[in-house]
Amino acid sequence: MKTVAKFWKPLNGKVVCYLCPVGCELKDGQVGSCGVRVNHGGKLYTYTYGSLVSAAIDPVEKKPLFHFYPGHLTLTIATPGCNLHCRGCQNWEISQVPKGEVFRDSFFEETFVDPELIVEKAIETGCRSISYSYSDPTIFAEYMIDVAKRAKERGLLNIMVTAGYINYDPLEEIDRYMDAYSIDLKFFSDEAYRKYSKGRLQPVLETIEFLFSRGKWIELTTLIVPKFLTEDQVRGIARWIGERIAPWVPWHLSRFFPHYKATDLPPTPVEDLERAYLIGKEEGLEYVYVGNLFGNRYESTYCPRCGDVVIGRAGYRITRLNLKGGACGSCGYEIKGRF
Numbered sequence: 197m198k199t200v201a202k203f204w205k206p207l208n209g210k211v212v213c214y215l216c217p218v219g220c221e222l223k224d225g226q227v228g229s230c231g232v233r234v235n236h237g238g239k240l241y242t243y244t245y246g247s248l249v250s251a252a253i254d255p256v257e258k259k260p261l262f263h264f265y266p267g268h269l270t271l272t273i274a275t276p277g278c279n280l281h282c283r284g285c286q287n288w289e290i291s292q293v294p295k296g297e298v299f300r301d302s303f304f305e306e307t308f309v310d311p312e313l314i315v316e317k318a319i320e321t322g323c324r325s326i327s328y329s330y331s332d333p334t335i336f337a338e339y340m341i342d343v344a345k346r347a348k349e350r351g352l353l354n355i356m357v358t359a360g361y362i363n364y365d366p367l368e369e370i371d372r373y374m375d376a377y378s379i380d381l382k383f384f385s386d387e388a389y390r391k392y393s394k395g396r397l398q399p400v401l402e403t404i405e406f407l408f409s410r411g412k413w414i415e416l417t418t419l420i421v422p423k424f425l426t427e428d429q430v431r432g433i434a435r436w437i438g439e440r441i442a443p444w445v446p447w448h449l450s451r452f453f454p455h456y457k458a459t460d461l462p463p464t465p466v467e468d469l470e471r472a473y474l475i476g477k478e479e480g481l482e483y484v485y486v487g488n489l490f491g492n493r494y495e496s497t498y499c500p501r502c503g504d505v506v507i508g509r510a511g512y513r514i515t516r517l518n519l520k521g522g523a524c525g526s527c528g529y530e531i532k533g534r535f
């Protein structure tokens with residue numbers, strides 16, 4: 197649905213969108229880099245408010261969040277568009293909107309879903325939270341805020357799954373309603389960010405530091421993209437998490453599969469994933485996970501002190517829960533998270 201956007205200002209006959217670090221300056225009729233925010237007559241509009249293109253009920257482990265009320269169901273929603281343009285995006289059909297596609301009137305009519313209905317459906321289907329994901333929810337900030345506000349009033353939790361490419365002011369407003377974040381830290385090189393995602397590293401690091409400083413539950417994910425993510429970068433990320441954030445923040449290492457414009461790259465070799473896991477452990481991180489690799493032993497949570505399995509997993513399914521009051525059931529070590 198077309199509606200006046202938030203997070204913009206007029207400047208010299210243009211509008212400047214300050215929702216994300218791309219910082220589009222748009223002339224009348226121009227579309228932002230995300231493909232869904234447009235200057236019309238000196239006002240910025242979002243064309244996809246409530247234009248739902250994806251909705252699914254998932255275990256929270258799929259976000260991935262492993263330390264946030266494990267095993268609960270979350271209703272996950274998305275609208276089209278994205279402010280990054282990753283070569284290997286697995287959701288490119290909804291994130292990389294062909295210019296003009298969202299502007300068909302019929303499209304808005306077919307896909308608009310009222311925020312109240314999202315919340316009702318989440319409650320009706322036994323979900324404990326709503327997740328904003330698939331495309332980057334940054335570009336549907338207005339809708340996310342409206343859904344999340346109502347969800348909170350009804351006792352649901354809110355989860356933002358994001359690449360973290362967003363500015364402080366909008367993030368501060370969104371954060372009033374969020375309970376947890378799953379954040380991609382894709383690379384540890386500005387060049388790799390630019391080449392693979394058309395983004396930059398520094399704003400992502402700042403987002404992570406900002407949200408952590410506000411005491412929200414965060415988990416980080418790095419897709420191990422062959423050729424773009426070097427071993428030095430993997431170590432750099434692990435060290436940065438340990439030193440600048442906290443060694444107990446969970447770090448998910450996800451297996452890459454070729455999609456979209458990255459079909460020339462191979463799937464991540466299993467040994468590279470396990471090597472990245474070991475680098476994380478060498479750098480002192482307490483909870484490192486391997487994902488997109490069903491049945492791998494590093495899907496489970498091990499107690500950093502006694503080494504016993506605290507939460508056993510097979511894919512997104514929990515096979516063992518050895519937690520007592522937020523601590524390891526075997527030795528009593530505090531396991532960080534929301535349980």
Ligand code: SF4
Pocket residue numbers: 213214215216217218219220227228229230231233278279335
């Ligand atoms: S949200 Fe879209 S329009 Fe706004 S600055 Fe980012 S890419 Fe540009």
